[in-house]
Amino acid sequence: MTSDDKDLDDLFALARRSRTDVPEALSTRVLADAVQAMPKRVAPQVVQRPAARRTPLGLGWLQASGLVAVGVMGVLIGVMNPLISGEFGNDAYSLSDLMPGFQDVLTDEAEG
């Protein structure tokens, strides 16, 4: 290695060691570009469920239909039960009590 080479290598080493001062304004500009060019994070899609429709009483349609069905069943049971069992309370009723003359019709038809 010649002395020229050595001197040059010393200069290169000096250049490698020297710190380049970056102006604050340049860093700010570079970071502003970074923010502007930054791909937006993909936000997870929130699937909105449609708002449940409410009846005027504040119940959902499902609950309201259930209540109506239960009500109708109650009425049906109430009406049908005496007919099926033939009883109201403790009193016994015959068919002629409920439909007077019906027995006569049946008898006339049998004789005629």
Next chain:
Amino acid sequence: MGLAGMDGSDAPDEVLLMAYGQGNSHAARELTRRFVPRLLAYATRLLGGDRAEAEDVTQEAMLRLWRAAPGWRAGEAKVTSWLYPVVGNLCTDRLRKRKRQGDWPEAEPESGQPAVDEEMGHAQRLQALDQALAALPERQRQAVVLRHIEGFSNPEIAEIMDIGVEAVESLTARGKRALAALLAGRKEELGYDE
């Protein structure tokens, strides 16, 4: 890819860039801290000491990096191998434009400076080196700076400059000889023994 388990200062450049591509702003800050001083120094030397233009080039190169981030794939390229050619090309464009406009600052070594008798300060030596570098042909200057100041290997320089390794060796050898010749007359002034 994230930066889990590290504050970013230990992460490889490529990991940081991909993290930025996924919206990580800390990665942008770390990449800026790592690359802006190096690119600014490199561009300043390629542009013969024009600091204002070197700042513009640095900003433009970093902007291109930000824009390339979303498509960056692991193992595809090194960030340095991508950035340095961008800076080199931007500087070449500006130098050509300068030449066309006849606005080429002659980088003549300042001779006859009243050298301080004893020793030149570091700053003055660096100035002398930069002036000599500015007097080299553009490709020689680029190869010498990449090899001897930025510390790249010849194959890396070949990739950056898009030439063969032999061409790199030739450019750096000729560049060094030219630099030695340019600085020969200033040895005493630079504080070196004759």
